[in-house]
Amino acid sequence: MNGDSACAEGAISAGCRFFAGYPITPASELAERMSERLPQVGGVCIQMEDELASMAAVLGASWAGLKAMTATSGPGFSLMMENLGLGVMLETPCVLVNIQRAGPSTGLPTMTGQGDMMQARWGSHGSYEIIALAPISPQDIFDLTILAFNLSEKYRVPVLIMADEVVGHMSEKVTMPTIAAKDLVERRRPKVKPGKYLPYKPDADLVPPMAVAGEGYHFHVTGLTHDERGYPVMTVEAHDRLVRRLVDKIRLNRHDIIKYKEFQVEDADIIVCAYGISVRIAQLAVRMAREEGIRAGLLQLITIWPFAEQRIRELSLQAKAFVVPEINYGQIVLEVERCAGDRARAILVPHMGGSVHSPQTILEAIREATQ
Amino acid sequence: MTLWRQPFDAAEKATKPGQIHIDKERCKGCDFCVDFCPTEALRMSVELSSKGYNFAVVDDESKCLACGFCELICPEFAITVSIPLDNNVA
Amino acid sequence: MTDTLNAKNHSIEKYLRQDRMPHIWCSGCGIGPAVSCFLRAIDRAEIDPNKIALVSGIGCTGRVAGYVKLDSFHTTHGRAIPFATGLKLAKPELKAVVFSGDGDLVAIGGNHLIHAARRNIDMTVICVNNFNYGMTGGQVGPTSPLEARTTTTPYGNFEPPFNLPYLASASGASYVARWTVLHLRELERAITEAMIKPGFSFIDVIAPCPPIYGRMNKMPLPMDSMHYYQEKTIIRHGADPKEADITLNGPILAGTFVDIERPTFQDQLNHISSKVNAQV
Structure with a gap:
């Protein structure tokens, strides 16, 4: 099964029952799979x-109570930024999949890239925090899609799956276990009666319970700065309170959100920090470096945003350098550099897109890092 | 209006004046209700509301036929017309 | 009797967020009467208010969502229709109503308007058409008549406007009407009919914007526009919407132009989905 289809299956396993999309290479297979599968499980695909x-419809569907998703690639991702911001502001659970291709603009439509990583973080205007995950294989995208829905329902924030064309199009064996209901997170519903409900009064974790349309709550939600009632309030204080909470509900819960994997970092001097398809090439490069006697290790970023700052900071105390292969001209390396400070170097191994790094290129960067 | 001949059910169908309620703090003085009242039951005030608008006031409630057009046309949702209860009995 | 409103005796007060009154609209704005008609139409159409989802975009009319005591969504500029599409498809029992302005629905959201009409999504779109962008200070809009003065056409508008009833009907709407905010009994009835009508219904509500569009086009007082509607409106039910063009201070053709039966999106979807073998 290819990655796009595995993502669709993951979504259905996670309880997604609404998909709205627009054809775009290399994400079209995902929409095709959803259009076949959703009617079978009583969902709607449009x-x-x-x-x-597409993004607006996904938000609407989520407010009608369904788990909803859309999928796209670079050019469509740019268009979705508008309502991604609305999703953040209204605190709407939903999942947005970006099967990245090489940009800017139309770029290389059928070929891979990782150039939207910073757009994922900052693509919509204003101050906000977002959750983004990067899968490395069809199996991984299946698993991470379920995780994405869970995080999205838990924190009431759009969650991005930042895959790349290679992961979307490669076919591998995917094991799809039946997901037990207890492993699925559902948004918290209001416990109070209509009339008493304040749509944006948060619980202790800073996340407010969410009513959905048609249940008599008569709530109002707006993209304007609002108070706990959901009413627009155009004051500095109200804006401060709202933006702080939108950001803090992710920042203060980052230990629950951030996930990464490590290979041979215990004794590593040189740590390759990679995400997406590049992880699999980096694994090979690290093995080759070990064979040469270089103490190399690999840090796989599963959660890209919020960034695994603390772990990089800890590792910067032991490592001489981080080697960061990316299929762009330097995005996540900036974050690594920031977290490593002057304790360890951050070396970018750029690839402008269209294909993946050769392990040799990464190996050379590891060798260089030992100097 | 004087009719030269009375309809047989004139007494039964007679309109009794409606009661017009105007929230002067909502009124922004657009004049719609005054201008379009078919019986000229309303007028604009000389004094100003706390927001600085002349506001609609009832000039002669006995003229009101409770058609409710002022209520419908008011852009501020400031007017409501009610019909005294005994009118509904017939 | 001049006193504070008694909520109990105002027929639409129960549907207003009283804690948000007075609203932000200017004196003589046409949005208020259009909202009144809509709120009365809820009872007249006997729709359960708990099942209404009201969606607005951005602009003066975009603020409608914030004043009605219904599940109400104030979304992004132009995207009210697709947002409402998502709501409706995800929960078909909802009555989706989009209340927005001409700039929002026809310029930035024009593509969504024609596609929702083409799909015949069961949704009522109420377009308050005041011929300009009021919220941002009176710029030219997609419905500004030729020669109209706006802040971005100081010498007069040189772009031909959209004829909205024609646009909606050509795109496939099941119900299309136009009324001014002087024709309130008719407008209330039209909104009632539109909400009962299965499929995509569109109502073009001609409304004054006295302090901005009006001031620049020799109708500075709220009453000027109303008198214009009174003198120049021609009511012709069943008229060909092609003829509903509006020229500067010219005649306004009003009435119910389209009222047809067409399978809705949901009908078609259910028809096709019934062929799918349910699997898990």
């Missing part, structure tokens, strides 16, 4: 007129 509408 092809909208563009990505602006």
